[in-house]
Amino acid sequence: xxxxxxxxxxxxxxxxxxxxxxxxxxxxxxxxxxxxxxxxxxxxxxxxxxxxxxxxxxxxxxxxxxxxxxxxxxxxxxxxxxxxxxxxxxxxxxxxxxxxxxxxxxxxxxxxxxxxxxxxxxxxxxxxxxxxxxxxxxxxxxxxxxxxxxxxxxxxxxxxxxxxxxxxxxxxxxxxxxxxxxxxxxxxxxxxxxxxxxxxxxxxxxxxxxxxxxxxxxxxxxxxxxxxxxxxxxxxxxxxxxxxxxxxxxxxxxxxxxxxxxxxxxxxxxxxxxxxxxxxxxxxxxxxxxxxxxxxx
Numbered sequence: 001x002x003x004x005x006x007x008x009x010x011x012x013x014x015x016x017x018x019x020x021x022x023x024x025x026x027x028x029x030x031x032x033x034x035x036x037x038x039x040x041x042x043x044x045x046x047x048x049x050x051x052x053x054x055x056x057x058x059x060x061x062x063x064x065x066x067x068x069x070x071x072x073x074x075x076x077x078x079x080x081x082x083x084x085x086x087x088x089x090x091x092x093x094x095x096x097x098x099x100x101x102x103x104x105x106x107x108x109x110x111x112x113x114x115x116x117x118x119x120x121x122x123x124x125x126x127x128x129x130x131x132x133x134x135x136x137x138x139x140x141x142x143x144x145x146x147x148x149x150x151x152x153x154x155x156x157x158x159x160x161x162x163x164x165x166x167x168x169x170x171x172x173x174x175x176x177x178x179x180x181x182x183x184x185x186x187x188x189x190x191x192x193x194x195x196x197x198x199x200x201x202x203x204x205x206x207x208x209x210x211x212x213x214x215x216x217x218x219x220x221x222x223x224x225x226x227x228x229x230x231x232x233x234x235x236x237x238x239x240x241x242x243x244x245x246x247x248x249x250x251x252x253x254x255x256x257x258x259x260x261x262x263x264x265x266x267x268x269x270x271x272x273x274x275x276x277x278x279x280x281x282x283x284x285x286x287x288x289x290x291x292x293x294x295x296x297x
Contacts, residue, residue, distance in 0.1 A: 033284020039277040047096040054086035059241040066260045076262040087244045094245035099224035105163030114174025135168040148236045173216045177209035215286040222278035229271045
């Protein structure tokens with residue numbers, strides 16, 4: 001009995017030690033990924049303080065019309081006399097906030113369904129697998145338009161729609177990782193000493209599949225930013241004059257892209273930079289947390 005418990009503790013300590021070592025070496029091994037991570041942190045901070053540090057209100061219409069970028073207006077002004085730099089700062093809250101909300105929703109449900117289907121198997125695994133297959137066969141954009149046409153676009157409804165859209169991919173990752181560790185000796189030892197299935201999944205399986213879950217979540221944030229921008233461009237997100245989003249900024253100025261190039265470049269660059277940063281950060285996390293890739297650089 002005592003040796004079985006010691007084996008469980010040894011397995012957990014070994015995995016924790018590997019994770020801490022990977023985090024310490026993260027910046028040294030992948031400076032690009034570390035820089036992308038810092039940029040992601042900066043975006044999160046801007047999402048929190050953007051409206052308070054913007055030089056002008058997002059809906060102020062008393063500035064020069066279509067003024068090119070300058071010292072006074074770093075990103076220029078749009079066709080409705082508004083400062084684009086201020087709108088980019090304020091719009092970070094919509095784009096980043098909805099992305100994090102949707103990923104949190106998808107990861108929570110993905111862990112629930114992926115863990116249980118991978119651990120128990122049988123008929124429940126078959127049911128979850130068929131639901132995932134049907135979801136993957138349904139066009140994503142069609143589902144999002146259908147969902148947000150029925151439910152009024154709000155922070156909650158858009159986050160849920162994007163979360164449902166990302167859920168199948170997260171379930172498959174969690175399920176595959178769970179199947180990979182459920183027959184390990186320390187899992188069997190925990191079962192032998194009488195631990196319940198819930199305790200085993202929470203205390204022993206979940207810590208050992210945390211790395212792929214973190215990676216897929218960080219990459220999905222970039223995907224959510226891109227999809228939210230597309231929905232905003234179509235008028236199906238929560239953007240308003242006082243609280244804009246980057247995709248809606250593109251929609252508002254699309255008739256002036258040729259004559260005022262900055263109206264397309266500035267929001268497009270904000271979207272591209274955020275998506276690229278989260279993708280690079282996710283790839284760097286994968287390299288750092290996956291033992292098979294840790295020594296490949």
